[in-house]
Each structure stands twice: as C-alpha cells, then as structure tokens.
Amino acid sequence: MPAFAISFRPSLGAGLCRGHDSGVVRPCPRRGSVRVQGAKVAPTTTGRQPRKKHGDFPVEETRRVDVRWFRTLPRVARRGHQGRVLGIRDRVTHLPLSLGLFPPPTPSPPQSVGLVQWYPGHIAAAERSLQAKLAAVDLVVEVRDGRCPVASAHPALAGWCRGKRTLLLLNRVDMVGREERAAWSRHLREAGTPATWTDGRRGGGVREVEEAAARLGAALNARREARGLRPRAVRAAVVGFPNVGKSALINRLLGRRAADSAPRPGVTRQLTWARAGEQGNIDLLDTPGIIPVSLKDKAAAARLAMCNDIGEAAYTASRIAASFLDQVSVLPREAEIWAAIEARYRVRRGGITSEEYVERIAQRLFNAEVERAGQRILRDFRDLKFGEICLEVPSSTV
Template structure:
C-alpha cells in the first residue's frame, strides 16, 4: 500500500521555516504520542538542528503510557527536551516555559548582563498535519486565534501569537515530506489521520489496522468489539467486527466502507483503547 502526500503549500512551508528560524530562540515540535517516530518529519530535524528544541508528545490521552515513558527518555538529550501533553485539555503545558528557560539560560544570562530584564521568548511551532499545533497555540494564548480542525491541512500560513507568559509563538502549516522510505511510516500516519482519508483506500487501510492491532493489542480489540477469539486471518476478524457492529447490507454482505469509517474513527478517538503504534529503538 504505497502512501505519499505532499501538497504544494508544503514546499513553501519548508522554505519559510528555513528563512524564519533566525527570528526565533527555540523550536517547539509537536508529535503524536502514539507514533513519535512516524510523526517526526526528518526535514524538521535537519532544518532546526541548530536551535534548542522542545518535543511535545501530544494526545497523551490516546497513547500507551508505558511506551510513552520510554519515548520521553529516548528523545531527551543535550539541547532537546521532551514532555507528554494533552493540548486540548492543557495538561503538561505548564512545563514548557521552565524548559525553555533552562535551554536558553546562557543566552538570557548574557542579555541580563547587558541590562535587559523583561525577556520575551520567541518560539516556532512546527509539526506534521493534524498533530495538534492549533490546539496547542489556542490553549497557550487562551483564545481561538489559530484555526483548528480534525483534518490535516487546516493552517495554511505562518502567524505570530502572543501569550501572557512572556512567550511569542510563530505558527506554521503542517509539513510532511515528499516520499516515505518506510511504508510503515506511511501507514502509521494514515491510521492516525495525518494523511487525508480522501486520498486513501480506507477499506484496505482498515484491514491493515486490524492486522496491526490483532498482533500488538489483541485484548483491546477483542474487548471493544466483543469478540471471543481472534483468527490468524485478518479478513475473518474484520468480518467478525462488521457483524458485531451491524455493518451488514442486504444478502448478508459486509459494508466494508462503512466498517472502515467506524474502525478508523474509533481508533483515532481512543475508543479501542490506549494504543501506541511504535516503540523507541
């Protein structure tokens, strides 16, 4: 299942990020806590390598907590800090400013030595589509300045947002990269909604999702759909779920399109359980 999605505005975004880095002190990169590796754009890693960075593992209410703890340990290093957050509820966001001040201590000490006391931190907010950038900015600014949506590609241009805690945020549109070398990455992004369903074969995608879950989270899959057992045949499991959810058309045929929408919506909404799709190496 080959997956690629790179709209033209993302080329422009990549160029703007590179040009505007000189305007900020630090970078806040938002990732999906369920897929911290797949939701990390390697181009962002390269573009922002010379800036202190805070990685927010967002959607903490949807991930496997034990796996996320391992990711936090793996991602934290030198000039990079990582924290688990829920941008909708604001959980974990109070830790961001102290982390910024720690990362920027030497720079701020030099500024204070020159007599500057009220220091505003300017941060660029980056991330792939649909990881929660706009929700994060709205919560930090305490109003709905940034557009939000549950679909990728809502933010289309950069904008500055002031907060009441001495931080100014530069919002940027979500950016993917031209080609996924590892198709597992493409699947993870599609499962979590970072790639538009409209360009996907969602019936095949739902089959792939069941295949993944029956291997990694069989108990949650069985409990959600009231299955007494799982078959080694993924299609049989998909059919069993369809029958349990009543997605049957005339003649006893499964409506796979309707079933695919149900499965993807319930996975993305955390109704199947707290699930992480990848572990740190």
C-alpha cells in the first residue's frame, strides 16, 4: 500500500476526494500525492519542514499517513457537505481539522439580521436614461404593487414628472381583498390621485389604460393640428419599482409577449420602445425597476421584501417572515389571517413572538432550519395560501 505525504498547506496541483467519515484519505485519480490541512493521525516527523509563504497559514510539522488508491471513484467527487473536491482554488485554512463528515452551517436566528438594502448597478444607469427620455414623454404611467401602495411609491418620481400627465395603476388586484381595494380607491380619490386597479397576468384594467391614453392623444393631436403639425402616437413611459408588473402590463397592452417578464425583480435592464393600441396610437416605453439608493423607511423596505419587489440578496428570509407576522397582527383582518396561518403549519400562536413562531415552524417542518421556514412563509403569502392580503392600511400619507 503506497504512502503519501500530507502537509498543512494547499497543493496547487493535487486534489482530494473526501468521502464519508471513514477516516481514510483518498487522493483523486489524477494525482498520487496531495496536501491537505488537519489530518487526524499521529504525527511523524520526516525531518523536512514545508516552506512558509507570505499569507499562508502557520507552518506545521509534516505528517505521513497511509492512504489507498481509490480507482473506482469518478473524477468529480460527490457534491454536498459529505464530499468535495479540493483543488487549486480551494483554501483549507478555515476548514475544521477533520477529514470526516462536514455538517452544514448553523443558520443565524431571525433577530440577528440587519437592515434591508438593495440597489443593483444597472438601476443607476437606468434612472439617468429615464430622466433624459422623460422630456419627450406625454404620459407617465406609474405602476405600484397593490399589496403595498405606499411602500412601492418612488419618492423622487413626482419631481422627475413635474408638468407631465400621470396615470397611477395599482397592480395585482387579484392579491388584494375587495374591502381593501375599496378603501384604497376612496382614499386615493380624496387625496387627488385616483388610481386604477389592474391585473397584468390576466389583463384586468388594460382597457382603462388604453382609454386614458386615447383621451390624452386626442387632446394632444388637437393642439398639434392647430399648430399645423401632423398627428402622432402618444408616448407613454411605464415606471415603477422592480417586479411590480410593468412588463406584464405592457405585454397585455401590446397583445403579445414583447417585454421580458418573470416573477422576480431585476429582469428588465434596458429601456425599450414598443407600439401598442388597436390603431397603433400608443408608444410605450418599458423601463427597468427604479428604487431609491437608500431605503430609509425600514418598515416599508420590509414590506417590499415580503412582496418580492426587491432582490432576495438584500434580506434574510427568516427575519422578513417574522416582520410579515408582525404586520399581519396590525391589520383589520388579523384574526382571519392568523387562523389561516395556524391551520396551514399546525403551529399555535400561543402568545409567543414572531421570531419564536418562525423557529417553531422550522423545528416542526424543516429540521430547525429557520431560513427554510422563512422562505416557505413568504412563498405561501405570495401564493395566496393565507388569502388575499393588503399589507398597508390607508392613512394620511400616500
């Protein structure tokens, strides 16, 4: 049985296949000698110390252990925490001093998560391009998420669209209850910003958008005719937060799938024009989702995360799920929604905190993995497993 020298520094050419917790080190078929850190064997001094490089881990004594030539293994070892290939790019400095079974990392508790911030690099360029093109636009169609009309309102949009005709759309009407829709419609109408409820997936409210654009186009072309100019199509820019349904609405207006649309934020990355309307009298500008550089209202940012209007990399699912449960507790339909939540997970509320409730769901269904429990709660909310829920109640601030 051949013996192979194993020292405490990474090898630039060799690879190591770690299998189950058998305690046997098996080199990959491509090489006969490997260098790894932390073999659990009795040290045997060979009289030669490995060279120490700048930035490398401390020099340890060279250890020698007998290993078998494992010819039956494929070239790529098993994936996951039970098997991994160590190669030229691997750094074994921070790995445990064991070649056995590597357990998965312990997830952080929900209460230890920081603030929600998300600002992809393409959004800054998209905002600059949008502000430059707004000068040639006749109508600005602002799309908000109907589940959080306040949180999905961009604070700088009113300044960019000063002097322009605007049309406010509250999308995802199928995810908001009838009473909440009526309350928000009444509140926005009294505030002087009437809104139209739409459903980008099924086409609800599209006719109202076409009629509003047609009325604006008639008035616009009447003024152009008085000045001796030829009539033209109405130019409308569709703007709003990421993943509020802008591209889906544009596809409904066009009657075909012209804009990329997917149930995740950040799909649209460029500004594109498309002609819509039965008579081709509307030019639509599809824009990427715009979002403030800094989300100062952390409660509003959490509601955006609940509705999947910002990227998943910006938050921790367990913490946002706990915030969702806190938000449900202040809604008028609290008892009805909580009854649906308890019935789905079979976990009683019992006077515990939202973080503890997420942990109990994790213990019952997900082997105490709170992140998986948080992801399931958010996914069930977005899939209407708890019913139609509007996360915000009309107030004096819009």
